[in-house]
Amino acid sequence: MKNLLYFLFFYLLFFSCKKDKFEGVVSEELSFYVDDFIAEGAKRGVTLSKGRLEALLIAEFSEEKEANVCGLGWSNFDNQNTQRIEILDSEFCWDNQTDIQRENLIFHELGHALLSRDHLGTTFPNGTPKSIMCSGTGGDCSNFSVYHENETFKGYYLDELFDPNTPAPAFTQRTNFVRTVFEDQFEEGINDWETFIESDPNIFEVALDSSENGIRTGAYSMKIEVKESVIDEGSLIVVKRFELTDFKDCSSLIFKADIRTEGAVDGYLSHALSLRERLPDDSLNRFYLNNQPISEAEEGAILLSDFPLEVYCISSGTNVVSVSFAVKSKLPVKIYVDNIRVELVE
Numbered sequence: 034m035k036n037l038l039y040f041l042f043f044y045l046l047f048f049s050c051k052k053d054k055f056e057g058v059v060s061e062e063l064s065f066y067v068d069d070f071i072a073e074g075a076k077r078g079v080t081l082s083k084g085r086l087e088a089l090l091i092a093e094f095s096e097e098k099e100a101n102v103c104g105l106g107w108s109n110f111d112n113q114n115t116q117r118i119e120i121l122d123s124e125f126c127w128d129n130q131t132d133i134q135r136e137n138l139i140f141h142e143l144g145h146a147l148l149s150r151d152h153l154g155t156t157f158p159n160g161t162p163k164s165i166m167c168s169g170t171g172g173d174c175s176n177f178s179v180y181h182e183n184e185t186f187k188g189y190y191l192d193e194l195f196d197p198n199t200p201a202p203a204f205t206q207r208t209n210f211v212r213t214v215f216e217d218q219f220e221e222g223i224n225d226w227e228t229f230i231e232s233d234p235n236i237f238e239v240a241l242d243s244s245e246n247g248i249r250t251g252a253y254s255m256k257i258e259v260k261e262s263v264i265d266e267g268s269l270i271v272v273k274r275f276e277l278t279d280f281k282d283c284s285s286l287i288f289k290a291d292i293r294t295e296g297a298v299d300g301y302l303s304h305a306l307s308l309r310e311r312l313p314d315d316s317l318n319r320f321y322l323n324n325q326p327i328s329e330a331e332e333g334a335i336l337l338s339d340f341p342l343e344v345y346c347i348s349s350g351t352n353v354v355s356v357s358f359a360v361k362s363k364l365p366v367k368i369y370v371d372n373i374r375v376e377l378v379e
Contacts, residue, residue, distance in 0.1 A: 106145030300362030
């Protein structure tokens with residue numbers, strides 16, 4: 034009888050231990066990212082387990098979602114006390130994504146499942162999401178362009194992921210002017226600006242202008258003109274690229290310009306600052322855009338004056354920066370661009 038009791042004791046102990054060691058159900062392709070997520074939590078004093086987790090790379094979601102959704106996460110799936118994430122195994126969502134893009138997607142969904150985090154729609158002043166738990170329109174939420182191997186940026190987003198009370202990083206508050214790294218007042222002309230037209234090229238003209246219609250009387254401006262009414266929106270983009278070197282890691286860039294309109298408009302003007310960071314592994318393009326509905330602007334008014342468009346925390350090394358303007362309009366309009374500057378701040 035005594036031997037039988039010992040047998041039952043060890044039998045129960047053995048299977049209890051086996052149950053405690055249950056590691057959930059994790060697709061092989063996701064296993065590394067799940068382990069890394071748990072390790073990042075441990076670094077920040079957050080203990081997590083895979084015991085109730087199902088992390089699946091699947092061909093079809095368990096519930097119907099919009100076409101552009103790549104992942105789903107639940108902290109209590111189907112009221113079964115199961116933590117679950119589903120990543121869509123498709124060319125767009127998985128096959129053609131880099132490691133850092135996959136990590137961003139999986140960490141976002143694990144934030145739902147293992148941390149019970151909801152979406153957070155707030156942003157920094159430049160429009161950058163405050164969290165990788167960001168919520169975007171149409172189900173599109175990704176921080177691929179800022180969540181990368183820049184340790185300062187990535188470190189903040191991981192800290193905030195495991196502690197929503199993490200304060201805003203210092204680099205979002207920096208305003209110490211260092212120098213102007215690019216400027217164009219068009220005294221040298223416009224030949225070094227690239228032009229991209231998405232419809233009939235005869236509708237558009239990009240030209241150097243020195244008339245009083247410009248922003249600074251007697252000085253040059255770049256005139257972007259939509260010449261005639263079109264049924265479909267005409268589209269034109271002008272771009273200037275330059276290399277940026279010799280700056281401190283995690284500096285920021287601010288793009289400023291003066292813009293003026295002439296004529297009735299049915300459309301909008303965009304100005305953008307994009308950054309190609311040459312990093313060891315993933316070369317990422319950060320793109321920051323400001324859409325200004327020029328149909329609401331008073332004719333002849335200065336639409337933008339020193340309007341700041343900022344990119345935070347750029348990686349040290351050599352970077353390629355682009356400044357661009359885009360016009361879409363169904364009606365004739367002239368837009369004058371002048372006094373373009375890109376400033377470096379720390």
